[in-house]
Structures are given as C-alpha cells and as structure tokens.
Amino acid sequence: MGTHEPDHRAGGAQAGEARVGVRGRAWLGVVVLAAGCTTTAPSTTPATTAATGCASRVETGALPDWADAGFSDASAEIPHVxxxxxEIVAVLFAHPLTWKRTDGASNKILWVSRPAPTPSDPTSGWVSRPAPTPSDPTSGWVSRPAPTPSDPTSGWVSRPAPTPSDPTSGTDLSITATLDGVGTRLTREVRGGPGPSIIDLPHAGCWHLDLRWSGRTDAMDLVYADGH
Known part of the structure; x- marks a missing residue:
C-alpha cells in the first residue's frame, strides 16, 4: 500500500485565506472606528453687535452743585448717573430701574442739565470785551455795516431758524436708547427739555443713551433690571 502524504498546499491555502480574512476584518474595523471619530464643527452665528458693557456708574453721593437746585437737602445721597x-445728570428716583415693574412704582428720572455758560458770567471762562465805538479812532476796530440776507455779495449766509421737528435744535430732550449686545434701538422724548420724566424700556440689560437738547449733546448708560 502506498503512503498518503498530507496535502500541505490545501492547508496552506486555507491558512492564507484565514489570514486574509483576519486582516480584512481588522482593516474594516479601523475604517469604521475612524469614521466614528470624525466630527463636524458646529456652525456659529455672530451676534448682532458686540457687547461692550455699561460704562456709566450709578453714584449714590450728593449731586453736583449745579444739579441740586430745588432739593431741600443739597447734601442728601441720591442715586444718579x-x-x-x-453736561447732564439723571437723578434716579426709582432705583434700580426695572424693565417690567410689578411693585406699583414707576421708572421716574429727573434730568438736570448743566447751565450753559454766558459771556457775562466771569466763572464760565469767558471774557467779555466792551464793544468799540466807530467814533474812537484808537480802538483799532472798523465798523462793518450789518449785511442783509438779501445781499448775496455780503458773504453772509442766512441760516433758517430751527423748527420743533428738528430734534437736534429744539428744546425737547431727545433720547436714543440702544440695548448693549443686541442692537435694539428706540427713541424717547422729554417735552420741554431736561426735567421730570418716566422712561420705560422694553428689555432688561444695559442701555446706551444718546442725549440731545437745545443744540447740546451727551451720553450715558443705564441698567434696567429684570422685573420682580
């Protein structure tokens, strides 16, 4: 009887197939693992405006000397900005200001503007010089006839008188309020100029206020708290 030798080629082929199968499954696992670790960066939407915070601080001491007229106790400590x-101070009779009040109070603000300097006030920094007369030859002044608006050669330009509808030239206090970090903008008006008012704003946060009255300007920040 002949001796049967084992078919090593068949066994080697089967072992090779096994090794290929193992390597294939291993690479497949690596691909799946890599796919599972891939992330997509979340999209971000930029804010409408960058938040800058409130620059104006609420003072709790005495009012400036030029703003305490009408108060019985000039040294009283009153919240103000x-x-x-x-050029102007906001006296906060309701502190803190609140965007939605439920306590029955109101956001009452007294606006007091610094008195405008006059030439006759020696403390204002102005020096009034007496007007020379044409009869004084040593004054060095030459009297020029007053031009009339109808004379186009006079070199003068006649400026129309301001109208009440012009917020930058009228006497009313015009307030443009912008909510910090959001950009919400609205206007309020105090008729007759700086004085008592109730200023309600629709959201809590820091509001930047641009103020205009009688040809003068100033700015401040006011914080409105959440309602209680």
Whole structure:
C-alpha cells in the first residue's frame, strides 16, 4: 500500500485565506472606528453687535452743585448717573430701574442739565470785551455795516431758524436708547427739555443713551433690571 502524504498546499491555502480574512476584518474595523471619530464643527452665528458693557456708574453721593437746585437737602445721597461729558445728570428716583415693574412704582428720572455758560458770567471762562465805538479812532476796530440776507455779495449766509421737528435744535430732550449686545434701538422724548420724566424700556440689560437738547449733546448708560 502506498503512503498518503498530507496535502500541505490545501492547508496552506486555507491558512492564507484565514489570514486574509483576519486582516480584512481588522482593516474594516479601523475604517469604521475612524469614521466614528470624525466630527463636524458646529456652525456659529455672530451676534448682532458686540457687547461692550455699561460704562456709566450709578453714584449714590450728593449731586453736583449745579444739579441740586430745588432739593431741600443739597447734601442728601441720591442715586444718579452723570453724562460722559458732564453736561447732564439723571437723578434716579426709582432705583434700580426695572424693565417690567410689578411693585406699583414707576421708572421716574429727573434730568438736570448743566447751565450753559454766558459771556457775562466771569466763572464760565469767558471774557467779555466792551464793544468799540466807530467814533474812537484808537480802538483799532472798523465798523462793518450789518449785511442783509438779501445781499448775496455780503458773504453772509442766512441760516433758517430751527423748527420743533428738528430734534437736534429744539428744546425737547431727545433720547436714543440702544440695548448693549443686541442692537435694539428706540427713541424717547422729554417735552420741554431736561426735567421730570418716566422712561420705560422694553428689555432688561444695559442701555446706551444718546442725549440731545437745545443744540447740546451727551451720553450715558443705564441698567434696567429684570422685573420682580
């Protein structure tokens, strides 16, 4: 009887197939794992405006000397905010201001503007010089006839008188309020100029206020808290 030798080629082929199968499954696992680790960066939507915070601080001491007229106790400590230019102060009778009040109070603000300097006020920094007379030859002044608006050669331009509809030239206090970080903008008006008012704003947060009255300007920030 002949001796049967084992078919090593068949066994080697089967082992090779097994190794290929193992390597194939291993690579497939790596691909699946890599796919599972891939992430997509979330999209972001930029804010309408960048938040800058509130620059104006609520003072709780005495009012400036030029703003305490009418108060029985000039040294009384009253919450107030001074404009960036120092031209106006907001006296907060309701502090803190609240966007939606449920306590029965109101957002009452007294606006007081710094008195405008006059040439006759020696403390205002102005020096009034007496007007020379044409009969004084040593004054060095030459009297020029007053031009009339109808004379186009006089070099003068006649400016129309301001109308009440012009918020930058009227006496009313015009307030443009912008909510910090959001960009919401609205206007309020105090008829007759700086004085008592109730200023309600529709959202909590820091509001930047641009103020205009009688040809003058200033700015400040006011914080309105959440309703209670």
């Amino acid at each position: 001074l404009g960036a230019k120092g």
